[in-house]
Amino acid sequence: MTAVHDSTRASRTAQASALALDAVAGTLAAVLALSYAIGYGAMIFSASLAPWLAAGMPAVLVSCVVVGLVISLASSVPFMIGGPDSNAAALLAGIASAVAMNVRAGGGSNRAAFATVLILLATASLTTGALLYALAHWKRGNAIQYIPFPVVGGFLAGTGFLILEGAFRVMTGAPLTMRTLPLVARLSWLDTAPALLVGAGLLIGAKFTRRVALVPLVILAGVVVFYAGLFATGQSLDSARHAGLLFQPEPIRDLRLPVVLLRDAWLAPLVSHAAEIVAVAAVTAMTVLLNTTSIGVSTSHDIDFNRELRSAGLSNVLTGALGGIAGCQSTSRTLMNWRVGVRGRRAGVLGALICFLVIGALPDLIALFPKPVIVGLQIYLGGAMLAEWLFYSFRRLPWHDYLLIPAMMLIIATHGIVAGVVLGVVAACLLFVVRYGRINCIRAEFNGRARRSNVERTVDENRLLDREAARLYGIALQGFLFFGTSHSILAHMRARIESSRATADGGVRFVLVDFGRVHGVDASSTASFVRLRQACLRAGAELVLTGLSTPLQAWFRKGGTLVAGVHEFDDLDRGLEWIEDELLASSRAAAQRSLDPGESRLPASLRALRPHLDTVMLAAGEFLFRQADPGNSVYFVESGRVCVALALDDGKTMRLRSFGAGTIVGEMAVYTGAKRSADVIAETPAVVLRLALPTLRRLEAEDPALASRFHEFVVRMLAARLAVANEQLRTSH
Template sequence: MPHKRAAFGESHLMPQSTLLARARHWLGSLPAACVVALVSVSYAVSYAVMIFGASGDALLQAGLPLMFVTSVLCLLVICFTSSLPFMLGGADSNSVGLLSLMVGGISATMQRAQLSPAEILATVTIAITLSSLLVGLALMALGALRRGNLVLFVPFPVVGGFLAGTGYLLWSGAFTVLTGHPLGLDALRTGIDLHWQELLPVAIVVIGMLGLPGRKFDHPLALPVSLALASAAFYGALAASGLSLAQARALGWMFAPLSLGHVQLPVQVSWSLVHWDILWRHYGELLALIAVTTLAILLNATGVSLATRREVDFNRELRSAGLANMLSGCFGGVVGCHSLSRTLLNYRFGSRDRVATLLAAVLCLVCALFFIPLLGYFPKPVLAGLLIGLGGGLLNEWLVRSRRLARGDYFLIVLIVAVVACYGFVTGVALGVVVACVLFVLDYGRVSCVKMEFTGATLHSKLERGAAAHAELKQLGQRVFGMRLQGFLFFGSANQIVHRVREQLQSPRQFIIIDFRHVQGLDASTSQSFVKLAQVCEQYKVTLILTGIADPIRRPIARAAFSGTAPREFADLDLALEWVEDRLLEQAMRNESRDALHSSLAEHFDAREMASLMARMEKVEMAAGTLLFRKGDAGDSMYFIDEGLVSISLPLEGGGRMRLRSFGSATIVGEMALYRGQRRTADVVTDRPTLAWQLTLASLRQLEQDDPATALRLHAYVVKVIASRLESTNEAYRLAY
């Protein structure tokens, strides 16, 4: 019974201790949540000013609460669906730059048309909603199809250019916040007339974010402290100057009083007030938002993964951000995504779970519901400093520190930023993609598409021939020149091939072999280059041979119109080499005696030794298709091929065979298993009627006992044959690698 009472007491104590532990954990996460909420609120206000501030106070009054919608929903959804529990989300500087262009363009167009503020507000609200919904759907689709890696194929200089262009847009937004005018040559004079009361808080925030020369402030509290100090400095400057809050608002240094009364959700919009034709003109920004947001998610998730050494599921992050944007769009929120800076800030405070994120979302919601009027006292120069710090970080990374990149890549980054500044973000990025493609083609054109070059003297077919034929091919092999191609062929690389063949035809050549086994594809213009190559070969009376052509590559070549003799084609390089060798040896084979094996052996054995060896071998005549021995058979004999052809092959699953090597007259086969005392490792089948001489293991042992001198000559002969094969194999590997 005492034991039971103790157990009963423990069952009541455990929940209390668990609750206390949870309470302590939540309280311990509160500082991180407060800092994250402060930074999120600061970003939300600064981004709202950048997107809506230039279009008038009415849009800012309606748009500021929507930024809090984005912050709260992104924090909650990404918190519960991300592969990392401490991941944070919210509006991102890259998408905000595009949104500011879109909203500013829509507002300016409608103001020039003298449309009412209600129509402007309705059109902008629907534009924001549609952008969030479309981005959300695209991200969900990419994540569901597991195609998040597609955006990684965007050229690196284009990524750097659009990030640096985003930095410029943030600086442009900061200039507008400070002066009320868009950044431009005509407005630079206004920027010079800024008062010290504005510049002081800007400088404090920028120093807190970017640091000083030789000193960077990496502490997680650096940004919150700099925001607080900048706000205090602003109010101190007002007091020192004797300016009131009303005068500061009149000078544009502070917001007009804010409230939730101007919020307009998408469901409250009157569709008759929406100008769809104006929205359609800005489809480019909508498409760019999808690409920019996807890229930002992958880049930020990669940065978090590297900094925290945690594995990240990129497709899951895309689905997470997609769901957050779809929910945000339903409530009129702007496009949001994962935040690298806020996530690392949360991580450095020790957060490893979702508690701090949940608390930060609650604090942001409370601020949106009850404290938005207090944001009217938030100094605009502090927000401008925040935008300058964000933009300065991007410009420093991609315009200053990226100077170590290749000259062409750095030039492309600078070009994109210049075009973004002069003609707009979408035009700059689009031009960057086009220029990157052109540079890629030029660079790829300088990369050799030739994997290997060879002649008939250095690379032979898998058909092993006698010593005399081998020596003959060594002499005649220079009449053959071949290239094994690789990669993707286009007009630039194909012209390289034609130029190289022209150079080779300055020497006496009879056959040109082009192997396509390692070619992944070719464009339409390449086929015309091979027509030109065929014409060149015909001019020099050389036979052009194409090998290893897959069906997708054969089709464009087949469509080409060969005016003269079409190239000869073989299924693989080995068959082409065998055919060429046969043509080269035709004259020599006609003059060669019928007894090729006897002639070959006579070079190594005298008449007595020859008679002793032949007396111990058995003559074997076989029809085509005869199985000489099978894989797994005992290695108890070897064969001297007198006439015909046999091949070593392996059976394939489909019923076919893969040829490893072939042996013609005056060669030997089966000696490896015999000398090593092991079983056969492959099948040997006759390809044509064959005459051979069989030497069994028992006969070899008898020869060693009865005639040691002849047996020693035989061993030396076999070693020489094996060494010759090894030499040919080494040469083939040397050419390949």
């Protein structure tokens, strides 16, 4: 009983400790979430929108509750923390100012302008939620890999600038321009000292420590400095609030729902800024994937990206329905949660509930939070992003990639986020085209000596093909062919073809292009190969194309490359076989050595073997022997052609090598005593002569000279095969 009692007490102690840890972590997450959210609200409702700050703040704060709660419950990472996002807030600040300006310019009242801004925030959240959920539904969680890295860096640098610009608007009440920059000098030390303390303290402190307590301690120090200054100057809370140093309390019960605001809002300005609203959704999607990737790497936790997109999408739909701003998973708060030892969902849920309690029941606490401290947080966020992408990335990226980052930042600062992202994507695509155009898409070049088909030739035929090797110019391509690569390939091949015409052997007769490893082509590439066909026609050469996939065949037929006179084969081996047959058939030497009908193709030294050989007649497709049969015979191909084929798992066969008249097949199993390693099938009607192993053993005893000549013939055939293989291997390297 004592042991059970002690075990129960230990279990209760452990549960109480875990609950206390979750409560501390949840409280810390809530404090940070509210601090950042207040800063985002101050950034959105600044400058000309500053009079609506108190009324608009609930739209930002509600995101702390909804996004934080849904992500804590639905994320694939149990200790994930979510909330309003700085990237989305920075974009919304610029869009909100433009929308309000449009309403006022059209004669709308302040009420209409405010309602339109709140509808904008809700619409951006709903659009973001729909996009994130759609990406999760179609399992596009890996879409981040298709965004060029410099574009991501340029966007984040631009976002950092927008956050700093928001901090300037909160401090001065005016947008950041060269004309308004001197306004900073007119600020009191109570405006600037806490802001610089928090901003500089976090930027410098983050370089030396990663302790969880850094952010709350620096924020607390900023609050202490602010209130110490307030006490030293003799100002009251009301006077500080009147001076814009503190917020007006606004409980969450005063939140304006989007449905109620529709009658006062102007929809036309929202339609005119639809591209920017979609940009907020795209930026949040990118932020979700980037943040969750960082969290997975830092915590060694497997991330289900589609589940993260789904949870963020659902949270944004809900917060949008309530009029809140877009949010997502937070890297800093999640890592803080993990570093203090939290491994479950309870801390995140408690953090969201604490946010709800403070916003709903204790709004005066928020009203006591100093604006200069919020400005300091914005300086930290924006400064950290600029430092990361403008300075630290300089050492990590090539100069042409790095230049895209400040260029995008300047465009975002002067012309908006959409223009900056479009510039970045276009520039990144151009850089890719230039780089890919420098990649050598020529996998190999060869002539008739360097590359042979898998057809076994006689010794004499191999000598003849060696003499005619220069009559073939072959090239094997790889990758994706587009206008940046196809023109250089055409120029290279045309130069080789034209230079060969000056040689004594009459130049290239066959031009072979292998597309076996080509993934695709564009329209300009097909035009280049039409010009190649024309160059071959002028040079008197025949164009042979091999390895064309079905889509490539369709492209080349539409483009005019595959026309009469152009030879096309399924693979490189078949194309080489056809060219070799053509060279042998047209050779004077081949014509001189053509045999009379009925004359055996056995070498003269082995004619005495004829009485000892059995004649086997094969129809096309008939097996000479099968894989795993006993290796008890060797065969001379008298006429026709047979091939060695390997049976594959899918029921198909792969041709390994073909054997024509005058060659020998099946000798390896006879010498090794192993079973047949592959099938041998007649490709055409064929006649073969069979030498049985018992017959060979009898000849070795009764006629050793004839048996010796047979073995010598086999050795010469094997040496010829090895010589061809060595030459191909040498030239391929």
